Amino acid sequence: MDKKLTPKEKGIRLLLVLTFSFISLVALFPVISLVVASFSPSTDLMRFGLTAELFFSGFTAENFEVIFGGEAGAYWRWYVNSLIVSGVLIVLSLFFSSMVGYALALYEFKGKRFIFILVLLILMIPFEIMMLPLYTMMVNLRLVDTYFGVMLPLIVAPIAVFFFRQYCLGLPKELMESGRVDGCTEFGIFARIMAPLMLPSFAAMAILQGLSSWNNFLWPLIVLRSNDMFTLPVGLATLLTPYGNNYEILFSGSVMAIIPIIVLFLFFQRFFIAGLTSGGVKG
Template structure:
């Protein structure tokens, strides 16, 4: 039977070139879902950015404008920044917070990863019990631990010292959990090959396992640094001398008994965000790489 060609089809039945290449005019369910997702993301971004914008706005206001809700100051000024930066105490508080945050971050990266590696790659009796016991501490509110921490600090003479501020955060259960989960992705064949090559367990942990979990180390570093940089309750309790105050504790003292200088507090808070941004910029590439690798594995 002879085949039918396009020339045999009536002219009215032939699709036009515009119809062939025209885009669909209606939105499908996927398009609507994408629009909703973008709207929710935009709304979430606004909610997160607004407090930061209001902080910067307040830092540029005069004292009589602080309680105005307007986001743009009527008479912007940098006098608050000049006052805070010329206050000698601010630099001392800044250095105290920096020392405490850096040392506790280094301590967590070392001890949390070491314990996580041990619980992941070593087979010994009671390993799961130890891991569950460590995780169970996450259910204890920090407020319940303040009194035991204070009594320990008092007994060991750690009150009003750097060590007294740092010791509760030198190692965290969350860090152990995070590192253990990432060490699970390290192939045991790599560990066995390193043992055959004559490396001891510490060398295997340091030279083989640690480079493979850099995204987890970067994430842990950011979490620990931010947590200690913004810590307020425990440093307030354990310190007595103004010289040893951390930045959040020191900033809370701006003003007098009659009035709180919110414009100065917001100015100090705006300046204090600089180290956190630097830490994030340093470690963000490792975190992004880890997310991409996790997506490829999935």
């Protein structure tokens, strides 16, 4: 039976609900404005700009008709490029970063502390500082204007390695010994015993890495050259030029770009909080 709340507790709860509701509306205002703009005529966008005011009489689906009617040029090509890059990057990043974090947490070997310090140092260095040597490396490897050129520097993310290490510190080492007694290989112990216990951390990092990859703009802008290879953020940016702005595709295309992230979050949401909280607690 629920405890009956006192008037003071009810007031505090109501205040918290109102406060967080207001914060949520402020955070969602750009998204609401974007959705409203995607259903507004292009002439209104030129006159009034972005606004959250709802004028249902002026709502039109012509902006989405431009996209789905095949008049959006390379938009769907950019969309597919982003899906391929983000999907492959999530899988590779989870696989390699989890193994590195797992090894740093549960194995003892020479240089382990030094490697972990290097991971922390790389985590503290802004990616923008490393872009020039990374681009030189991509040129030497002939990976410019390729999917793998976009993905290679991001496959083993320091934040993902750190996160998986912290999570694995809470896993019981006795399970590893039991696996060895049963004749399991070290990779088999990871894949069959430990990986299932790490599912919440995989889900949390899938969302964070997917969001980071899907919204990544600067590195793809540098390493990609041809219009057919652009990812969605880079492609949408090309719609704004000194000679004309394709607002019809820009706003409706941006709304369509939100859908994969929402689907990804809904798919992993039940593991998300568990993964974040468990990964930050040792023992």
